[in-house]
Amino acid sequence: MLAIMSVRISCVSVLLPLVAVISGSQIKIINGEDAAPMSHPHQVSLQWNILAAIGFPGERWFHICGGSVIRKNVVLTAAHCAEIASKPAELKVVVNDHRLFDVDDTEQSILVKEIILHEDYIPGQDYDNSVYPNDIALLRLVGEVADSSSIIQIDTEEDRNRTGQTCIITGWGLNDTNSATPNILQQREMKVISEKECEELWDVEDSFIFKGHVCVFDGPNNTTGGAACSGDSGGPLVCDGVLVGVTSWGRTGCRVPETGEFLPSVYARVSYYYGWIQTTLQRWSIGRG
Template identity: 30%
Template structure:
């Protein structure tokens, strides 16, 4: 359930504009009966802060232009993954994508539910490192506000929501099976927060990336089967009712021993100087 370009190889999980019409294959497909790699369908009312990033000009109308996920942390402020806004994904800098929008309040991508809101400004973390995948976050400022009840609180450093073993949910419209079977309706997958030691062992440093506990969070199941996949990058990982992670990268979808890696939201808050559980209304 991620949004990387080639998650099966070393994934930030997005759909590249040039390959949007071509199913992306995984080197190790998830189980055939998995849904959002171990998930289930949900109505957006259960996770109203989950939004889709859209550009029909770049990705066509088959999926309403959806190419990544995002999460509303303020009425006009959305967090997503930095790699979602890369030129290798969009084909141009984000400020040159004239139809870049956030789709909010919509369960089925092709329905007329909810709103499509234009993005006014984008800010991509200048310290994002594409080699290690550290600092994988960006901020979108919207032209119109979302309702306050469509905003999720964020877990600051030291919050018990980050403890290993904590139950969490990841949300998105990404690949259901790891072989290019993309969802048209919102899905959620139950996962658990995993220990930093386990994730450091899984990703000690390779072409996939390097797990860095101070800026990353690991979640999934040790035996595999529940995970994010391509199309989900930038989407929310929520534990104890708070945002703890943004879908970022990993190796394959739902593989045993290769859990999903998320941008740690407490590090985002520290970097941006957001000292409270909610972002400033005006974003960065």
């Protein structure tokens, strides 16, 4: 299910989108911590009905990615998450979830009605050496979220420099290389770094971080550092209560295997795509049925 791409990187040879179809346990993600119940109400679990995907009747849903509620019937996620489905009905979002594999009596499951991938999204590496460029998608839902507090404000300040700012990443992604999904939603504070520093840390021969990306990093140390991992894709990067990024890609295995060290996690920069988001939402509001 996971596409691995080779890119021209001297210190590491492969990258991986942070999406996975996985079963669960109660182990934490890489150096994260349990989030308090309902502390990140915008976070959704994006789930895929495997049986529908292979043409069988019935339902068997798997968590594959995260996402964020930005309107009462719209979720923002990564394009590489949404493209997994051949038709929208194969996907649903679970809102107000906390324990992924338990019933908390707070969850609301809503099927997806329409998927819009960014028109210039390219899986993997494009010819200008960008990796997962325009990795962003909107999901229009069949119903509306019951709790309006689940809606998060999106970042509109494209020119704002957030370098050095401490922000929060959340998700049910793997706790480590070849490990398991946590039951409880995980969170971690991470620092935003500049595009230049991000490229230097990845040690690339040619630039592939551009203005549509935002990177977070908390140092390479294999004990104190951290990273998003498979299953976190599409999930939020939040700064000062505003949705700044959508989890896109990182190192295969989420660590450098030889040392266990970390590299930056890369997100689609929401403010860069604000115009595209607004255009799509306006088109829907006109009344496409």
